[in-house]
Amino acid sequence: MLDRAGIAARIPHQGSMCLLDSAVAWDDGHIHCRASSHTKADNPLRADGRLGAAAGIEYAAQAMALHGALLAGPDGAARQGYLASVRNVQLNTARLDDLPGPLDVHAERLSGDSGTILYQFRLEHAGRTLLAGRAVVVMDAGRPTLEHSA
Template sequence: MLDRAQIERVVPHAGAMCLLDEVSSWDATHIACSSAAPTAAHPLARDGSVPAIAACEYAAQAAAVHGALLDGAQAPRPGMLAKLMDIEMHACAFESGGAPVTVRADLESRVATGCLYRFEVRGDQPIASGRFMVAFTEGAPG
């Protein structure tokens, strides 16, 4: 569906901080993305491993891509991860050299000022799940 270069155009991060490699599916209410298993060189790695809380950033980037797809945008929409809720850590860290990372984010609500998503991030096993709110810092795209 979308490759890394296309994703980099619509997320607010570039280079190594763009954590997603591919969008495998999406529709009006969900997006599924994947990424290579993180290594010790990952930008969010600490002491050679990526902590499970980084799954929230993977999910937030998936939501940014989803929003861009919904809006037909060619650039990131200014916003911020405003709130994490009901976060469950199913692991302490991503497995280095494990399975590719998969991210699923389901849109629960969306208004002019923000949106709410439920997510799950997995490797070989579930890594983290929960919900988050994004607050837009500018109005809807024109």
Template sequence: MSTLVQPHWSELIPHAGDMRLLDRVMDWSDKAVHAIAERHGPHDHPLRDARKLHAVHLAEYGAQASAVHAALLATDADESRVRSGRLVSLRDVRLTIEYVDLSKGRLDVFAECLFADARGAQYAFRVDQCGQTLASGRVAVMYSGC
């Protein structure tokens, strides 16, 4: 699929305002999504503390990429509404750094759907910067009303 900017999908996910961490979807298929984040400057990041952005927050990027993917699938399938969900677990999270170097540019966020049904989904995610993997893991989402 072609590149999608935030207005194409931002209203389909529960994140709002500055907590919409992803800027563009570079590519997506029925199994995976590649998104990028470019707005993580040193002074305006909502997850940054007084010093830096801790790498543990990269799991949120993976979770948001998963939410975007699920929303794109639902709209592509012409479902009447996108199901809301809740992050219920993080597993096998691996961090290769302690803090993200915000000066090194964009983050490439990849999410791959491992399993999905009417009750929820499980995704593997990876966050790269300048060709280096900074974080990876799995997220599980349970859809509301299940």
């Protein structure tokens, strides 16, 4: 298990923007995290005094970022990834901030190569799926590439 401090040391999200409390389990293909930040009044994703369900995509994105960092290992440099698209998102609730207790955040790596990774994700509360979908993460999108001469 990895606590919030361990998560913050591995992802770029800091302070209240680090939404995850713990990583419960992970392997090469999956990660399961927990979060309670959806109940906090200072959650930076709140708008008009509420936290809409679509904000759950950011929870999943942070789980994906953590997954990549954990796979890089303690001596490996985690690569910077960018959420390029989300598809087939199903919202089964209107908001997250009115749910007591922790959220379970699951991400499963479906495929990928050195440049692009496809994840399937879901956010649950008390065994109920709140949202689910797929996300494409592009790695090192801002990094210049070498030109090849023909």
